[in-house]
Amino acid sequence: TQTVSQSDAHVTVFEGDSVELRCNYSYGGSIYLSWYIQHHGRGLQFLLKYYSGNPVVQGVNGFKAEFSKSDSSFHLRKASVHWSDSAVYFCAVRGSMGYKLTFGTGTSLLVDP
C-alpha cells in the first residue's frame, strides 16, 4: 500500500521568501513521485516528477524537489516565491506497477505581497 503525507496544511510566507513544502511517502517498491499545483477554482496542474536518476528534479516556474530514500521524502522548494504561487500543492505517489496515483492532503501556500 502506498501512502503519502504532507505535514503542513498551511504555509504563509512573504513575496521573495524561500519556501519548502514537505512530503513524506511510504511504499515498499519502486515508485513515481510528483507534485501538482491547484489554483483556486481550477483543476490540478503538473509541476514535476521523479522516478530515478538525479534526486533533484527541476520543475516549472523555479520549483524543484529533492528525493531522499533514507528520509522517505520528496520536499518541494522554491528560492523566491511570487504572489501568484499562492495555491494548494499536492504531493502524489504511484507504485511502478500500478495505475492509481495517491495524493497527499495538500498544503495551502499563501504568499503575502
Added chain:
Amino acid sequence: ETAVFQTPNYHVTQVGNEVSFNCKQTLGHDTMYWYKQDSKKLLKIMFSYNNKQLIVNETVPRRFSPQSSDKAHLNLRIKSVEPEDSAVYLCASSLTGGENTLYFGAGTRLSVL
C-alpha cells in the same frame, strides 16, 4: 491550454435526483480517471479506465457508475444523489504507465440540497 474538458462546471440538485457529468480529453491519452475532491481539498480516486476497460474501482457507493464510450470520453453518473456527494469531481487523463503525468479538467462542482 485546456485539453481535458468537463461539463457542467456547476450543478445544483436535490437529494434523490440523478446527475451525469461528462469528460472528454483531446490529448490522445488511453487512460482516464475520476477523482472526488471534498470541501477540505482531499482527493480520492474513484475510477480509472484504460482503453475503455475499467482498471481501478475504489470502494464507492453503487449509485456511482462510470461510462466510457471510447478512450477519449469518460462520464460519471450518480443515481439518487445524497448530501455527502456534494464535492468537486475532477476528471483526468494520462498515457499508460506509472510515470506518466495526469492532466486534469477544471472540475464539476456538485451541490446537493
